Amino acid sequence: MTDTCQDLRRRVRDLVAEWDFTPRCDSWASGYDPDFSQELGRRGLLAVTWPKEFGGAEGTNVDRFAVSEELLRAGAPVAAHWVGERQIGPSLLRHGTRELQEEFCPPLARAEYRFALGMSEPDAGSDLAAVRTKAVRDGDSWRVTGRKIWTSGAHRATHLYLLARTSQEEDKHAGLTEFIVSMDSPGITVSPILDLRGEHHFNEVVLEDVHVPGRWVIGDIGAGWPQVVGQLSFERGGPERFLSTYPLLTAVLRANLADDTARRELRALAGRLQVLRRWTLENARAMDAGHTPSTHAAMSKYLGNKFERDVIAWARPLMPRADRSIRALYDQAVAASPASGIRGGAAQVMLSVIAKGKK
Numbered sequence: 001m002t003d004t005c006q007d008l009r010r011r012v013r014d015l016v017a018e019w020d021f022t023p024r025c026d027s028w029a030s031g032y033d034p035d036f037s038q039e040l041g042r043r044g045l046l047a048v049t050w051p052k053e054f055g056g057a058e059g060t061n062v063d064r065f066a067v068s069e070e071l072l073r074a075g076a077p078v079a080a081h082w083v084g085e086r087q088i089g090p091s092l093l094r095h096g097t098r099e100l101q102e103e104f105c106p107p108l109a110r111a112e113y114r115f116a117l118g119m120s121e122p123d124a125g126s127d128l129a130a131v132r133t134k135a136v137r138d139g140d141s142w143r144v145t146g147r148k149i150w151t152s153g154a155h156r157a158t159h160l161y162l163l164a165r166t167s168q169e170e171d172k173h174a175g176l177t178e179f180i181v182s183m184d185s186p187g188i189t190v191s192p193i194l195d196l197r198g199e200h201h202f203n204e205v206v207l208e209d210v211h212v213p214g215r216w217v218i219g220d221i222g223a224g225w226p227q228v229v230g231q232l233s234f235e236r237g238g239p240e241r242f243l244s245t246y247p248l249l250t251a252v253l254r255a256n257l258a259d260d261t262a263r264r265e266l267r268a269l270a271g272r273l274q275v276l277r278r279w280t281l282e283n284a285r286a287m288d289a290g291h292t293p294s295t296h297a298a299m300s301k302y303l304g305n306k307f308e309r310d311v312i313a314w315a316r317p318l319m320p321r322a323d324r325s326i327r328a329l330y331d332q333a334v335a336a337s338p339a340s341g342i343r344g345g346a347a348q349v350m351l352s353v354i355a356k357g358k359k
């Protein structure tokens with residue numbers, strides 16, 4: 001580990017120790033505290049890979065891995081900035097115009113903007129290229145009409161990343177374009193979709209003739225598909241894909257709840273955790289080398305999800321002796337578990353990506 005990584009880890013630990021929060025499982029998706037996110041930004045712990053002129057530190061994706069790992073291990077409330085910092089900023093830096101980068105990257109690095117992902121639609125989930133939301137030109141601008149679903153955090157977002165169809169082509173992967181949409185635009189209706197526990201994380205977002213400025217197109221018109229595939233590597237290939245249940249694992253150990261059987265099983269889990277760590281670090285290294293590790297990221301997601309489910313199964317028999325705070329972590333892990341295999345791409349689809357070895 002480099003000195004920079006060590007320093008970043010220490011700075012994250014300092015902030016985590018100072019901040020008043022209750023650790024939770026799945027904190028990158030449901031631990032929401034915009035003040036915490038903004039404090040990370042003030043301390044230079046967000047956007048560490050971005051150019052300095054856009055609020056970054058010109059570090060590596062391995063540095064960013066160190067920051068993310070510390071935050072996730074602590075179960076810190078990072079959901080407010082996660083999507084924007086993980087994949088929107090990097091996507092803008094790869095494909096956006098300089099004007100777009102100047103407009104969005106500095107506020108994202110300060111966690112002032114919160115992004116939701118408008119990819120999935122009622123008939124376009126695993127088959128994302130089937131997107132039907134339409135964007136048509138209106139002078140220098142665009143008008144967007146369509147329906148997005150499962151849009152996590154849209155009710156709290158300032159902006160929506162939107163994948164829309166800008167032309168009808170024979171190949172459905174062609175004719176897609178990426179946009180940024182302001183969530184306070186007239187014509188947007190956000191309706192909650194409650195999960196099984198009655199909690200509100202995701203939404204349906206209906207767009208009716210929504211105005212989008214021409215400068216808010218990301219990259220080339222019609223090149224949305226290859227661009228979004230690159231974005232999915234950031235989405236699928238990070239440590240959040242195996243550390244969502246880590247706060248539960250450590251809380252059980254700290255409370256000394258593990259019996260002999262659990263301790264034996266723990267050795268196997270600890271070994272797998274190391275494998276996943278190294279594997280996922282390879283994604284970061286590949287990104288640093290300028291690659292888009294789609295297949296490798298799909299493997300991280302698939303194996304990480306299996307690991308998280310096995311942590312829950314490991315903890316289950318120990319719960320009768322657990323106190324309320326540990327049972328709360330267990331409940332959070334169980335509640336997030338079915339969705340973890342689906343969000344960001346279903347497990348079977350990950351296997352399909354891996355089998356085809358898609359780049």
Ligand SMILES: Cc1cc2nc3c(=O)[nH]c(=O)nc-3n(C[C@H](O)[C@H](O)[C@H](O)COP(=O)(O)OP(=O)(O)OC[C@H]3O[C@@H](n4cnc5c(N)ncnc54)[C@H](O)[C@@H]3O)c2cc1C
Nearest residue numbers: 117118119120125126150151152339342343344345346348
């Ligand atoms: C917690 C959570 C948060 C989410 N947040 C967002 C978000 O913020 N933004 C967003 O755009 N989307 C979001 N999604 C949507 C998510 O990306 C989709 O649910 C996912 O891509 C699957 O699409 P689908 O639900 O339409 O299922 P379908 O595509 O209908 O698939 C259903 C099942 O069919 C099987 N299947 C489908 N295709 C294949 C195939 N080719 N090969 C083998 N099996 C297959 C899989 O088992 C799959 O689980 C979220 C989902 C969840 C659960």
